[in-house]
Each structure stands twice: as C-alpha cells, then as structure tokens.
Amino acid sequence: MQCITLTTDFGHRDGFVGIMKGVILTRAPRALLIDVSHEIAPGDVRAGAFVLMNAHRYFPPGTVHLAVVDPGVGSSRRALAVRTRRAFYVGPDNGVLSWAVSQDPVLEARWIENSELFLQPVSQTFHGRDIFAPVAAYLCRGGRMSRVGPEADDWIRLPRPDPIRSGADAASGEVLYVDRFGNAITNLPVELSPRGAPRIRGVFMVRKRSSARFPAHAFYGAVSRGRPVAVPGSSGFWELAVHGGSAADKYGLRPGDPVEWSTATGLPCSSGRPRSA
Incomplete structure (x- = not known):
C-alpha cells in the first residue's frame, strides 16, 4: 500500500481536503492517505515548505508528498513533480516543495502538463483537485x-x-516558523550546543522594539511557568518558547525575526520582558 501525504492551507471548515482525497481514492483506491497539515496559514508558502521539510523524512520510501499552498493558482505559475531517491513530490512551482526536495538527491523533475492525467474540466481556482491530486494518484x-x-x-x-x-x-x-503553541522555531541547529551534555549552554536573544532573552535548557519545564526558554526542538532546530505560554504572543515573534546565540554572560539584553504594545 503506497502512502500519499497531504500538506495544504485549506483548513477543515470547507470540503476542499475531502474532495482531493475523493479524487485520489477514485484513481488510486489502495492509496494510504496521510494528513501532514491543513492548517498552514493561507498562502504562506514558506510555512508550507517548512512543515513538509520537517515531515517528509519520516515516511517510507516511495511515498508521494502532495503539497498545495498555492496563492498563484490560475496564474502563469507552473505545476511540478519531482522524484528523489526516496520519494515523489507534487505541487505548484512556487518553492513549497523545495526545502524538502533539497534534502535528498533529485533523480528527475517534470513540469505537470499532460492534460490526459487531469480531472476535466480544470478549474482555475482548484488545481489541488483537478491537477495535483490526479497526478499524485497516478504516481502512487x-x-x-x-x-x-x-x-x-x-x-x-x-x-x-x-x-x-x-x-x-x-x-x-x-x-523560520511559529508553531501552534507559539514556539518560534529558528534556523539555528541544535548542534550549536550538544544535547545530552550535562549543561546546555548559551542564551538566545531576539532584538525587536525591545529585546527578549531566552536561556538554553533541555526542556520547557526547566524554567518557571511564564518564563522564556530556548530548547533543542524535535525538528533539529532551537525553539524559543515560554513555559506554559506562547512566545509568539508574549514577545511578538514572527518568521524572519533575527535571533542571536552566545555563551557569553552579561549580554546587553532585557531579562525577558515582553515588547511594548
């Protein structure tokens, strides 16, 4: 049984996800459909790329990863299918596939242009149903x-x-990304400070309208509730968090915010006060 994963910004309020699954199962009845996430912020290609990059490695070889975060649907943007050493990737050519694909040697990439594979007539607002789902089923x-x-x-x-x-x-x-809990996942790899060491070293800082200081610890509960903390996250990157709260809400953290890490003491930074309103 072949896996097809789905990563979209469609949410669950409307029927879009279910319709895509119906198309896939009509054409590939034995497919095993796995939802990675349908809660990507609407049109946030970078967030979709991060979620897919973080998830794809945990699926068996031959999996087809279908990602539809597609603010350019109906425009001149192209549709893409990629085969790597371990998997297939199907989605719009806007970069949403690229972070995952970059982690495995690419064997073949194709523009999705064969209309014989599509669900007809093709809507200009729902390529997930009419183009990407049928092609994912075909590859499956x-x-x-x-x-x-x-x-x-x-x-x-x-x-x-x-x-x-x-x-x-x-x-x-x-x-790089803010998760559902308000943890800000950075692009700083956990290898900055080795996990399993007697003491995880360093302080992480974010400098915005005011600054916030996140001491490094092994887990969220190493500090009191409501206090900032940096932890080595399961994604392989350092996360900026608040024990029992949301770092994104408390400190206004957003993707793209600059982050600094240092083992030095006495850094010119506040002790974790939230930014001013």
Whole structure:
C-alpha cells in the first residue's frame, strides 16, 4: 500500500481536503492517505515548505508528498513533480516543495502538463483537485514520470537562510516558523550546543522594539511557568518558547525575526520582558 501525504492551507471548515482525497481514492483506491497539515496559514508558502521539510523524512520510501499552498493558482505559475531517491513530490512551482526536495538527491523533475492525467474540466481556482491530486494518484499507482510532462530544470528554489557562526561560541540566524503553541522555531541547529551534555549552554536573544532573552535548557519545564526558554526542538532546530505560554504572543515573534546565540554572560539584553504594545 503506497502512502500519499497531504500538506495544504485549506483548513477543515470547507470540503476542499475531502474532495482531493475523493479524487485520489477514485484513481488510486489502495492509496494510504496521510494528513501532514491543513492548517498552514493561507498562502504562506514558506510555512508550507517548512512543515513538509520537517515531515517528509519520516515516511517510507516511495511515498508521494502532495503539497498545495498555492496563492498563484490560475496564474502563469507552473505545476511540478519531482522524484528523489526516496520519494515523489507534487505541487505548484512556487518553492513549497523545495526545502524538502533539497534534502535528498533529485533523480528527475517534470513540469505537470499532460492534460490526459487531469480531472476535466480544470478549474482555475482548484488545481489541488483537478491537477495535483490526479497526478499524485497516478504516481502512487506506479505511473511513469516521463508521462507527466517535459523535463524541468529551472523550477523555483525557495531561499532558506543559513545561520552565521561567529567563532565557536556565537551565531546568528532567524525565526523560520511559529508553531501552534507559539514556539518560534529558528534556523539555528541544535548542534550549536550538544544535547545530552550535562549543561546546555548559551542564551538566545531576539532584538525587536525591545529585546527578549531566552536561556538554553533541555526542556520547557526547566524554567518557571511564564518564563522564556530556548530548547533543542524535535525538528533539529532551537525553539524559543515560554513555559506554559506562547512566545509568539508574549514577545511578538514572527518568521524572519533575527535571533542571536552566545555563551557569553552579561549580554546587553532585557531579562525577558515582553515588547511594548
């Protein structure tokens, strides 16, 4: 039984997700459909790319990953299918697939252009139903990539910021993603300070209209409730959190906010006061 994962910004209020699943199961009745997330903020391609990047590695070889975060639906943006060493990826060519795809050697990429595979007539507002779901089902059944469309080589790679090291004891980066709990996931890898060491070292800071200081600990509850803390997250990146609360709400953290890490003491930063309103 072949897996197809779904990552979208459709939510669950409307019928979009169920309709896509119906199309897939009509064409690939034995497919195992797995929801990664349908709560990506509407049109937030970068958030979709992060969620897919964080999830794809946990699925078996041959999985088809279908991602539809598609603010350009109906425009001139192209549709893309990619085959890597371990999986297939189907979605709009806007970068939503690119962070996941970059973690595995690409064997083949194709523009999705073969209308014989589509659900007709094709709507200009719901390519998830009419183009992406049918193509995902086709690949799930063992269909050939060459039939999907012509080779693609100039597809969009969404820039992903790399952290900047300043010696062994300091680095700077940014917030990549804010999760449902209000934890701000940075692009700073947990290897900055080794997990399992007797003491996880360093302080993380975010400098905005005012600054916030997040001491590094192994888990959220290492500080009192309501206090800021940085923890090595399950995604492999450091997270800025508030024990029992939301760091995003308390400190106004958003994707793109700059983050600094250092093991130095006496850093010129506040002790975790929220930003002014």
